[in-house]
Amino acid sequence: MADALDYSGLVDLAAGTVDRAAFTDPGVFQAEQERLFTRVWLFLGHESQIPEPEDFFTSRMGTESVIVARDRDGQVHALLNSCTHRGMKVCRHDHGKAKVFTCPYHGWSFSNDGRLAGVPGALIGVPHFDKAYRGELRREDWGLSRAPRLEIYKGTIWASWDENAPDFLDYLGDMRLYLDYALDGRDGSPGGSRVVAGVQKWRVNCNWKFAPENFIGDMYHDISHRSVDLVGIGPAGGKGRRAAFRPRLAIGFPGRGHGVLGELPTTEPEPYNDAWALYPEVNDWYRVAHEARLAHFAGRPRVAMSVGTIFPNMSFHGRQPRTIVVAHPVSPTVTELWRWCLEDAAAPQAVNDAARVYFLRYSGPGGMTESDDMENWSYATAASLGPIARRRPYNYQMGMGHARPAPGLRDAVECGELTEENARIFHSRWADFLRGEPWAARVPHAAE
Amino acid sequence: MPPSEAALSALLLRAEIEDWLLAEADLLDARRFRDWLGLLHPDVRVAMPIARNLAPDRLPAEERTQPGRDLMWVDEGYATLEQRVRQIETGIHWAEEPASRITRILAGIRVLEADEDRVLAGCRFVLHRNRLEDETDLLIGRRRDTLLRGAKGWRLLRREVLLDQSVLLAKNLTMFL
Numbered sequence A: 001m002a003d004a005l006d007y008s009g010l011v012d013l014a015a016g017t018v019d020r021a022a023f024t025d026p027g028v029f030q031a032e033q034e035r036l037f038t039r040v041w042l043f044l045g046h047e048s049q050i051p052e053p054e055d056f057f058t059s060r061m062g063t064e065s066v067i068v069a070r071d072r073d074g075q076v077h078a079l080l081n082s083c084t085h086r087g088m089k090v091c092r093h094d095h096g097k098a099k100v101f102t103c104p105y106h107g108w109s110f111s112n113d114g115r116l117a118g119v120p121g122a123l124i125g126v127p128h129f130d131k132a133y134r135g136e137l138r139r140e141d142w143g144l145s146r147a148p149r150l151e152i153y154k155g156t157i158w159a160s161w162d163e164n165a166p167d168f169l170d171y172l173g174d175m176r177l178y179l180d181y182a183l184d185g186r187d188g189s190p191g192g193s194r195v196v197a198g199v200q201k202w203r204v205n206c207n208w209k210f211a212p213e214n215f216i217g218d219m220y221h222d223i224s225h226r227s228v229d230l231v232g233i234g235p236a237g238g239k240g241r242r243a244a245f246r247p248r249l250a251i252g253f254p255g256r257g258h259g260v261l262g263e264l265p266t267t268e269p270e271p272y273n274d275a276w277a278l279y280p281e282v283n284d285w286y287r288v289a290h291e292a293r294l295a296h297f298a299g300r301p302r303v304a305m306s307v308g309t310i311f312p313n314m315s316f317h318g319r320q321p322r323t324i325v326v327a328h329p330v331s332p333t334v335t336e337l338w339r340w341c342l343e344d345a346a347a348p349q350a351v352n353d354a355a356r357v358y359f360l361r362y363s364g365p366g367g368m369t370e371s372d373d374m375e376n377w378s379y380a381t382a383a384s385l386g387p388i389a390r391r392r393p394y395n396y397q398m399g400m401g402h403a404r405p406a407p408g409l410r411d412a413v414e415c416g417e418l419t420e421e422n423a424r425i426f427h428s429r430w431a432d433f434l435r436g437e438p439w440a441a442r443v444p445h446a447a448e
Numbered sequence B: 001m002p003p004s005e006a007a008l009s010a011l012l013l014r015a016e017i018e019d020w021l022l023a024e025a026d027l028l029d030a031r032r033f034r035d036w037l038g039l040l041h042p043d044v045r046v047a048m049p050i051a052r053n054l055a056p057d058r059l060p061a062e063e064r065t066q067p068g069r070d071l072m073w074v075d076e077g078y079a080t081l082e083q084r085v086r087q088i089e090t091g092i093h094w095a096e097e098p099a100s101r102i103t104r105i106l107a108g109i110r111v112l113e114a115d116e117d118r119v120l121a122g123c124r125f126v127l128h129r130n131r132l133e134d135e136t137d138l139l140i141g142r143r144r145d146t147l148l149r150g151a152k153g154w155r156l157l158r159r160e161v162l163l164d165q166s167v168l169l170a171k172n173l174t175m176f177l
């Protein structure tokens, strides 16, 4: 690996600024690929996309394509989608079924599981192995690269290229409670969600960090959605986008880089807010699920959230709509966004139909809310490229020095609803990786 | 031999549908969105599935996601279409303010099925959008439109849009398709 320059100084926490080069510079982008995307836990997709043995889908880790394959024993593996011979993409399908991936270029073939040749991704077929290679190729050295760490959490599939990455649950910390809110059934049943078939994938001319920074807890940009609020698109009816919420705070996880707009853990009972009032039958189902959830927690603390980001590039919505979005870097100024829609495995079709319909109206390139975000992210990127523009850093000074420990959570702070604390936490963590900081320095309980 | 009565009326119908679809495109290109809503049947559905790269044995059945069930690019009815018009009318829908310049080119319009007051028409489309200085999107694909004839003429009941992209190369879909 070429030694990347240390760009961590682009983040100035004392001043509350981030140099625009962090969002525009090709050298910074390369350093991010080498120092950050090769180490962190990255979201790949959902188990419900590969329910059967030998099912696979292709995903991305950073700029690179990976095959996420379930082997015949049911184990899931993430294999780099680049032939070890001359680099060809061995799989060019978005999903499918295969036990062997055969490279179109010279025909090397790779196994999806460890049974045939020892390790998943092993090279098991080489045309003219005897005649041309004279049996001298060490096939065992030329399997597809496999992510050494892979974790399935409540159906979501995550992987890291770093052998020494902390366990996924340590990586999450108490952010896990908020991820649970999105992944659990509405009645609180653990992992009661699945994804709707199909993934939206689209390109936006912006730096990838605009997306996670937007979803990490930036209530300040709400004003950009005034047009949709004036129209009122929420399933509760009336103006706005979603039903009323208890006081919502920006809760951040320093040292980990995650953040969320949500509630602090509470045991207070909370009345159902008629979030789906436009669909009486659906609303009734949610009311029952809400009561069941209160009963499920039975006095134990519970949380709710609307949007959040798991460092670095996985964000999710937990309520209306309930979705996952990943910002895949393509270049300093191009991002490929992938969106999944979450639904309740236990819900009747009418409930899931309403959720999907609202997703499509709200999120993704056709979403009335998100389309305005993407206009802002792309022209913010474009207008930051010039030499004069780059003399001034971005301003992240809102609420500096006002974060307090978040009651009821470990390693977490809150700073009210309107703050840039979570963005500062994100960029501080980003700088750790660009500096090449070891895991143990920041994440408590990380492997030493 | 003079053309048969049936052949003549098929020709006239095709001309009528062609005119209707081009006039509809004119309204959208001219941003007369309120007038355009008047061309929609109250039960209208517009659906644009997501195309995927799959092995031959999965084609064509699985090539595109299914409306009413899967994730789509667009899968919506009158209420949402009307909300989109109102959003543009606020003047602060930043993805379309300043307004984009859009031209819809329709080609190969044919009547695929017809009875008394219902036709299924197929066509190919090029949707060109240019925005601000140099942002340009080119959406190309095929469309199947079902029109119903009522007291005030033809109304759009179904529109299926098949786009030739799997990864959408435009940052949003704030244009009507």
Ligand code: FES
Pocket (backbone or CB within 6 Å): A083, A084, A085, A086, A087, A088, A103, A104, A105, A106, A107, A108
């Ligand atoms: S590049 Fe794959 S076999 Fe040669």
Ligand SMILES: [Fe+2]
Pocket (backbone or CB within 6 Å): A214, A221, A225, A369, A370, A373
């Ligand atoms: Fe937003």
